[in-house]
Structure formats: C-alpha cells, structure tokens
Amino acid sequence: MTDQPTNSPDASGGCPVAHGGDGDLTRLYGPQAALDPLGIYARLRKEHGAVAPVLLEGDIPAWLVLGYRECRWVLDTPRQFSRDSRIWRDWKEGRVEATSPLIPMLGWRPDCVSQDGAPHRRLRGAVTDSLQTVAGRGIRRHVEHFANKQIDAFADAGSADLVGDYAEFLPMLVLTRLFGLPAAEGRNLAVSCAQLMKGGEDALAHNDRIMQILADLAARKRDEPGADFTTGLLGHDAGLDEDEIHNHLRLVLITAHTTTSNLLARVLQLILTDASRLAGLVSGQLQVSTVVEEVMWNTPPLAVLPGRFATNDLELGGQHVKEGDLLVLGLTAGNLDPEIRPEAGISLQGNQSHLAFSGGAHECPGQNIGQAIIEVAVDRLLHRLPGLRLAVPADELTSTASTWEARLDALPVEFTAQAATV
Template identity: 45%
Template sequence: MTTPKAPHSFPGTPAGPPPGCPAHGADPVGPFGAGGLRRLYGPEAERDAPGLFEKLRAEHGPVAPALLHDDVPIWVVLGHSENLHMLRTHSVYTRNSRRWRLVQDGTLGPDYPLTPLFAWQPICSFAEGAERERLRGAVNNAMQQIDYRGVRRAINRHSNRLVNEFGQDGRADLVSQFTDHLPMLVMLDVLGLPEEYNEQMVDAARDMLQGTETANASNAAIMGILERHVARRRAQPDDDFTSSLLEDEARLTDDEVAQHLRLVLIAAYEATSNLTANVLRMVLTDPRFRAQLNGGQMTVPEAVEQTLWDQPPFSNMLGYFAVQDAELGGQQIRKGDALLLNIAAANVDPVVRPDLEANMQGNRAHLAFGGGVYECPGDDLGRAIADTGVDALLMRLPDVELAVPETDLHWTNSLISSHLKELPVVFSPRQPLELSSSPGQTGASRTDWEISSPAPRPPAAGPVPPQAAPHVPAPPVADGSVATVPAQRRGAWRRLVEWVRGG
C-alpha cells in the first residue's frame, strides 16, 4: 500500500483538507487527501471501488476531481456521454502521457508505482497523428493475419487440458486453475512464445497491474522476455503475431515491436482473465443467466456481452491528457490535466441505464473496449477466448456448481480492475479427455448443460465414465461471420487439421 508523499493539488484547491473535513487527523491512507478530495487508493477503494465512484458521482456529477497514489490529482470521468466525448475528441484529449503536466515538470518519475500504466512508449496507444496511424496500422494488419478458427481450436485445446488437470478431483478453483491461465496460454500461442513462460508471465502481469512496489521490476522482466523473443523472430520468422509485426510495411523497430507485444499481451491477458472469471461467476450465481442459458434464450457470447456491461474487465483506464483547456461534464479541464476513463461507472450511468436489471442483449454501446482512435484492436480476440473457454468448460463439466455461498466470493481491487480471488466449484468427477484427437472436440453436447447452484454436494464416490466426444465444428468469429485464413499464411492448427484429414 502506498503512503502519500507530497500532495499535488488541482489548481484552485487548498493544500490540505478543509476545516471540518473527516480527513483531519485521519490515517495517511484514509479516504480523503489533499484539498479534501477522495483517494482512489487505500482501504475504501480496495474494499468497495464501485461504491467510491458512486459517491464521486453524487458529489460532483459526471466528472469528478480525485487523487491517485501519492495524492496525485486526476479527473475521474464517470458519465457515459462524457467518456464517449473524451474518447472521440482526440484533438483535445490524448493518451500521450508526455502532455501530463506532472510528467513535464518531473513530479512523476520512473519510480512512481503507476508509471508502468501510463509511461510513454513507442506504441500506438500513446502516439498521435501520422505516427499513431503508422503504428496502429501495423497492429491492425497483424491482427488480421491471425487465424481465428485456429485460435478457437487452440482455446478449446488449452481449456480441455486445464480441465483435465482437475477434472477427476470433483472440485476446483476456477480462477487459479482455469481463468488465470487460459488467456496467457492462448496469447503465448498467438505471439509465438513457448508456454513454459505461462507461470512467470501470469505472476509478473498481475504484479505490474496492481501497481505494487515491485511493479517496475515485473515490467522489466516481461520486457526482457519479449525483447529476446523479438530478436529471435527477426532472425527466424514464423507464423505468428510477432513475425507479422516485424514483416509489416510500416517497418517497426525491434523496440516498437517488443512494446506492442507487451501492450497486446498484458491488455489481452488481464481483460480476458477477468472477463472469463466474471462470466463464469454470473453463470453460476445469477438465476437470470442460468434460466436463459438452460432455456436456450441466451448463448455464451450473449452472456459475455452482458458481463461486459455489468462487470467490465477493466474498471478504469489510465489515462487521457488534455491538449488544451476544455469543459467536460461541467468541470473546467486545464491543459496538461490527467483524466481517468472510468469504464465501470460509465456502463452503469443512470442516464443510459436507468434500470440496471434490464437485459442488454444485442447492445454493444458499453465502453469495455474503449472507443475512438484508441479503441482496443483485440476485442474480437478477447471475446473469442472468453466465450470459447467458458463454452468448453461448461460442456466438460455440465453439472458444475458453486461450492460456497455467493457472499463468500471476494475480489482484489486495483485502480484499473477488480480481480475475482477465487471461484470454488464442485462437479461430478470427469476422466481426462484424449487431446490427441482433432481440434474442436469437446466432452459433451451443448444440450447436456445443467447450470445450477443449489447447496454444495459432496463429490461422487467413484469416477464417472468418460463421455463420448462428438466432433463440434469450429464456431464462427465474434461478429458471426465465418473466419477466413489469408492465403499467404496458414496457422499451425490449420496445417495440423489438413495433415490429419490427409490434405
């Protein structure tokens, strides 16, 4: 936990809490800091981040002043329309952190705990103008080279292998044994990295994103792995995302490629790990989800979309920076100010969602993947990992149930996300599935699902005979169309399928 150093006030705010403010005499990490502003860190933020943001909305409206770690001031954008305006007006609001006043004057240096989240890097997320177009074009081109049918088969394979590791036990923690590892395994495949890096990358990514005292060291460890990988691929290209970036006509440098690999890897891992865990939690605990899935009124992709509204994988995004003086949500934003994209608060803005119980099927107006010129280019990949992974797990464990009361579930909250700590479940023990068969095979048909959450029951006395594994065709990509594979590149899974079929 970070202890405040010197406070940095918004222009016009007092240097300390006003008289009578609860912050007087409070603990250094109490809820209020310089100028009586609420802190986005400390016990209150860790305990109930959504509640904290609703307090800010009630006190200040759609844009609120608040404090980051070490009492660094920032504007929190809470309203849906205000966030959209910020995302779409890139001539006024940029992600180039070198425009942040506190970076320019040296107040925030490389040792600041949140520096890995906003420090300028030669990547499309921080670039502007023609340079952003050059870098973003290379990333988009590399994304288009991904064989999404092959990726879905790989997701299925990794999902079934993870289930094999705990399926005979009749119980598992789906966070530590499934959702924490599936996205990283898939992303290592996409980038062309050996899966032996899985554990190391998971630990380093989680540490870095939480803004701990060792976050910078974890970031350096990740970059070291990626830089060595880029050097290998420069010498020996392969059929992967890394090689596509290196071969792009934009002629990215090795450093630019490594930085973009970090961007894609970390963003996809954290977002998809949280999203997959949240979908599974909602399926296991929300009667609406259970009834609609069992009754066929909702598919897993639709459950994913509802989750992106209700519990987006990233709560906040740090940050955006004012290029000029502006007005936003009734607040006067000054050139050089920092703003926090608050995705979770925007998604529950009462202006756009007066009824939070309303079904959001078919509505993709949520801000889970950002928007504007900085919109996440890997949203389809994230959706594919979540819906295919959840689908595979539910077909392998059709009677899976929550093993504890829902009230016993807890989250680890950081500035940018809420990570479910554990998701303990019980189910009938399952024999391992043979994974040497054609990719795309699963352990049960979709009609075998029995999603329910009654009181936990003890595991069955003996192992359950393995079910037949009918062939399930590879599903379509996220937009419903059938994915095509570029003629000049064939994914490893595609080559394997052709070999098995005698092609």
Template identity: 45%
Template sequence: MTSPLPETDPVPPPGCPMHRAGGGRPAPLYGPAVSDDPHGLYARLREQYGPVAPIELEPGVEAWLVLGYPELLELTRNEALFSKDSRRWRVAREGRLAADSRLLPMTAWRPTLLNLDGAEHQRLRSAVADTLSRIDHRQLRTTTEAAANALIDGWGPDGTADLIAQYARRLPLLVFTQLLGLPAEAGPHLIELISHFVDSSEKSVRANAEFQAILVDLVRRRREQPGADLTSWLLAHQAGLTDEEAVHHLVVILVAGNETTINWTGNALRLLLTDRRFRSTLTGGRLSVSDALDEVLWRDPPTQNFPGRWATGDTVLGGQYISAGDMLVLGLAGANADPAVHGPDGIGGNRAHLAWGAGRHVCPAQHPARLIVETAVETLLHRLPDLQLAVPAAELKWRPSPWSRALVDLPVLYSAFSPPRPAASERPTWTPPTAPPPSDSTPSDATSTPRTPGSGRPGRRSWWNSLAGWWSGR
C-alpha cells in the same frame, strides 16, 4: 486541477475547481474502496460530483475520473483537446511522481499506439490490427478448446477446482504463448509479471523491466528466424516497425489480450455461478454465450478504469474545469453504469458498452479475445454441467487493482466430467512449428465417472496436454 487540500482546510480556496466539483477531498482510486465496492464508489462520486470526479491515484497524485457515458465519448473522440501523450502530464513534469511510483508501468510514455495521436498512431495501429486480423478464427477456436479440455482433464478426482488459478489465468497463456511464438515455459512467469504491474504492486517497476527483456529476446530471434506467429507478422508488416516499437507492441498485445481475457472469463464465470437469473437464461437457451458476455462487459468489464488522456489546454468537461496537463482516467465501468444510457428494457444483447474504449483508440484485440472467452465458457459448461460455487458469494475477493476488475480466486465444486466434444482421439490438434517433445508422464484420470469409448487421451500426448500437464505440476 489543484493539488489535494490539507485536511485542516474546510473550504477550497477561491478559483479552485473543487468549488465546482462539489467540495471535499479527491476520492482515492486505490485501496479497498476501489477493489471491494467499485460500483458503490462510482455511484457516490457521480452523486457528489456529476459525470467527472476529482480523484487521487496515489497520495498527492491527482486526476479526473470520467464517469459519464457522453463525457467519455467526448473524451475519447477529441484528440486535439485530450491527447494520449502522457508526456503532457503536469504531475510528472512538476516532479511530483516518485521514481518508484506504482503508476509508472501504466502511465509512462512508450512509442506505441497507446501513447500517440494522429498519423503516427494510425501507422502503429494498422500494424497491430492487421497482425491480429491474420489469426484464423476457426483455428483459434479449435486451439482454445483443446487447451481448455487439457486443463480440465488435469484436475484431480476430488471434484474441486479454482476457476481463476486453474482455468481463467492459465488458458489465455496457453493460447497466447503459441500465437506469439514464445517458448511454452515462459507462460507462468509472464503472467506473474503482468499481474504485478497491472495491479500496481510494489514489484511493478522491476516486473515491467523483466517482462520487456523477455520480449526483446523474442523479437531478436524472430528477426533472424521468422515463423507463423504474431511476432513474425508484426515484424514483417509494411509499417516497418523498429525492434523497440515491436517489443512495446508485444507488451500491448500480451497485456491487453491476456489480462483482459483472464478477467473477462473470470467475471463471466462468477456471474454464472452467483446470479440465478443470468445462469437460467444462459443454460435455458434464452441467452447466447455471446450475449451473456456482453452483459458481463456492461456489469463488470475486465478493465474498469484506464489511463488515460491528458488535456492539451484549459477546458471544461462534465461541468469541471480541467487544466492543461491534467490527467483524465477513462472510467469504463462507471460510464457503463451511467443511468442516462440504460433504457427500460435493460442492456440485454446491447453492444453499446464502453468496455473496449471508444474513438480511434478502441481496442483492436476484442474479436480474438471474445472468441477465446466464448470458447472457454462454452467448454466449461459442457464438461462440468453441475458446476457450483464452493463458498458463499460474499466471500469472493477481488484483486486490489485500480485498473482491472479481477477475482483473486473462484473455488467451485462439481460431481462429474462430461467427455470432450468430439472425442479427444478424434479432435484436430495444432502442433506449432517448434513444438516441444511430448512428456513421457501419464496424467492421472480426472473423471469421477467412466469415460465414453474413444474419449480417452491418445497414447502420444498432444502438445497442449504436455503443456497443460506442466502447468499442473505433473
């Protein structure tokens, strides 16, 4: 692929792949176009260029966006021709990627399953997949429900909340900090750092370095004192990960698991509040929460684009000439919208979407992520049955990320709480091996109606309520 053409050049030079691409300048995959109306952008690119479109990731940094469903499957299943090793990228090798580029945190090579092919990829993937498989799903559901109820109980009595800032963004960290064996107070700082480099903000490079420093310390401590957590299990795996490999894979688990879960929860709740058909089929029992979440993955997957693959040689994909070293971005949202894969009955209950990727690099964290999001949505629907959007749907704003599909906020109104299921005093709780002491503070009542007998908080606050209270500034 050639460099973008000067605006004064009316016609691409002979031999340029833009001749075959339909002409014109590569579309920017950054800025308002990709955050405000990505579906419209992908439709226009598909109409102009077909299933593979030329794009810019930054001014002067070109790539290809794969929008076709069969083309994306071909891309992800052909490791020999489309490698995960970002060191092949021509743009970086030619010195055209700035030292402070916002793309670096998402494209820089690391010794992880995301950047390797073949046997080495399989070794590292087995370590991550086996570690995640050790999660007790029943315990995870109990843990997530307890965290969700603690957050909801912490909301004020005025009947308003922001479901992104006060729920979707906090809930996964309450779960993942415990799963990984991180100290509770690390949660809010970690999510701030993750947001910076996933959004490719101006602070992304520094945030990425600080994020990894926290995990280096965690690995060091868990080498010395193993616990019943994902970090300890990863270090003990027979694959024999080095400390460096373990740190980088904790980054993968936290970013993939946490960021995806946040966005999936937020996008599901937005659809619930803005799409009458979706809400009526869900609350009326005609659609399970699990099926509803798959519809969200088709329509607004939490990761809309993902870097990437790098061509190992000159080839053709989707009618476009791809040069060795070109970067190809997985257009997950665009491929899901490919008209070729949508039948006359729509997509209800269909899990053939590409939200998790495909091939050998398909996301290994999808099952715990699904369980967390299912529990988050079910708990909220039970606790706040009259939940409604507080602003017109058109006023909702999206984060300016080329990779994530994530709302800035989701303000809601509600009139009353329903008590937790079962009563808080009877619910099982999970206390971590190194749980911090409970707070002496007494949270204020967050209900606008009397609680049923036995539904109040126990005298001694659980670990979840202490942590959720800290999140809420109590």
C-alpha cells in the same frame, strides 16, 4: 481514502492539489479503495457530478470521468484529450518519479496507444493487420487445446477454483501460442501482468521482466520466423523499429491477457450464480455472447481506463480542466451512469454501446480474439464437467479492486469427477 473530498482548485488552477496543495481528495488506491469501488464511484458522482477530482498512487492528482456522455466525448475528441503523456504537466514538472508504479500504465512509450494522428495510424495498422492474421489461423483450436489441458489438471478432483485454476492462466497460454512463445512462459507472464495491474512497489520490476522476455522473443523470431503475431510485426510494411516491436508485443500481451482473464472470470460468475443462464447455455437456448455482453455493461474487465491528457484549458462535466491535466476514464462508472440507465434491471441485450472496449481511434482492436477465448473456454467447461455448480453461496464471493480493475478473488465450484482426456 478521505470522507470529505473538495472540489476547489488550488492557486495554480486545474486539478485540485495538482501542485502539492492540501486538498482532501479521494484516493483510487489503497486498502479502502480495494473494497468498494462502486461505492466510491457513487459517492464521487453525488458530490462532484460527471467528473471528479481524485488521487492516484503517490497522491498524484487526476480527474475521474464518471459520466457516460463525458467518457464518450473524451474518447472521441483526441484534439482536446490526447493519449500522449508527454504533455502531462505533473510528469513534465517532476512530480511523478520515473520509478512511480503509475509509469507502466501512464508513461509514454513508442506504441500506438501513446500517440495520436498519423503516428498512431501507422503503428495501429501494424497491430491490427498482424492480429487479424493470427486470429484467422485456428485460434479456437488453440483455446480448446489449452482449455482441455487446464481442465485435465482438476477434472478428477470434483472441485476447483475457476479463477486460480482456469481463468487466470488460460488466456495467457493461448497468447503464448499466438506470439510464438513457449507455453512454459505462460504462467510467469500471467503473474507479472497481474502484479503490474495491481500497482505497488513491484510493478516496475514485473514490467521489466515482461519486456526482457519479449525482447528475447523478438530476437529469436528474427532468426526463426513463424506464423505468429511477433513475426507479423517484424515483417510489417510499417517498418517498426526494435523499441516499437517490443512495446507493441508488451501492449497486446498485457492488455489481451488481463482483460480477457478478468472477463472470463466474471462471465463464469454470472453463469454460476444464475441457474436460468446456466440451463440456457447447457440447452443451447442462450449464447455465451449474450452473457458476455451483459458483463461488459455491468462489470467491464477494465474499470478505469488510463489515461487522457488535456491539450488546452477547457470545461468538462462542470469542472475546469487545465492544459496538461490527467484524466482517467471510469468505464464501469460510465456504464452504470444513471443518466443513461435510470432503471436497474432493464435488459441491455443487443446493445453494444458499452464503454468496455474504450472507443474512438483507440478502441480495442482484439475484441474478436477475446470473444473466441471466452466462448470456447465456457463451452469446454460445460461439456467436460457435468453437474458444474457453485460450491459456496453466491454472496460469499469477493472481489479486490486496484485503481484500474476489480478482479474476482476466487470462484470455487463442484462437479462430477471426470477422467482426463487422452
């Protein structure tokens, strides 16, 4: 990461150093970026305003949208900001390798998030219909089952790490049930999802591992259909082909697990670092959904949303964006935009206009599933573990950021040891 980013476009126009210039831009990846993403967002906002030029892995240029209103405009205007990366100029002109760790996050796939208009509506309809079907089939019972199993593993110890022992794996275990996968696949898939989100040289290998597991699942479900999400996609009236099936399984699995596990960890962090919130939940005077809403505003599970591609030359936030430029949306930065939140500490209770679920036609379709997982997961912990408390001072908790998210490293707790459930 450099100290003096520049805002001047290169001779070709568009994003600075878009074609290999010598610009001095801030990197959203690497050791320095992992330590203080909020500081980076604040500095970029001060130097560039609502839209800032940055570099992604491989020093690939992009515009980072920092302003709340600008994020909303991009999300709500697909004719100017497409989700179809086939128009990404750096990809079309060969500056992004097929082996780039950006490809699992930004490369085009035959899924609904890679397309707009009628193709998007067709594919998204299959996803939302299939999700609604499984969401109505006792999802809270599945969460309770796996939450109790996770808690049983450490209940008699009197201590645990609620990230590594609970939040990192619980959502994936629930998803294995919803997808019709063996629960034994859950941990391996959770690890591969985490590595894919971190990027780096192993990202593509983990993506391939996920795709192979899901291709095997789809083949099995054709012969042995069940009451699960996979079977729903296979039999949907939209008539998805094999590639579309596999890629939508991948899309929902990765998105649902990574965002829900991160959100669960952050909700638990907020509860355990504020005695009044913990007491309110235990007494029933505070709802988990209220805490979730606060986290959605302040530390959304996806910090930066990939990506949108300009369909024509335009101006955004005072910057001259060129056709084919990549834009990534700063969901955390947008939620903290001083233009809409000029005073820190103001209550946002009841205000659900945050960016955490994205927006527009591509807004997250599985919000109710994530909410159910978190509500039951928190409830089980508070009921199973009396005296639950943070085992270290709150200011010792640390996070590590990648380009796309900032994850809590650990959440060590203590409680009165309990016997496992029967």
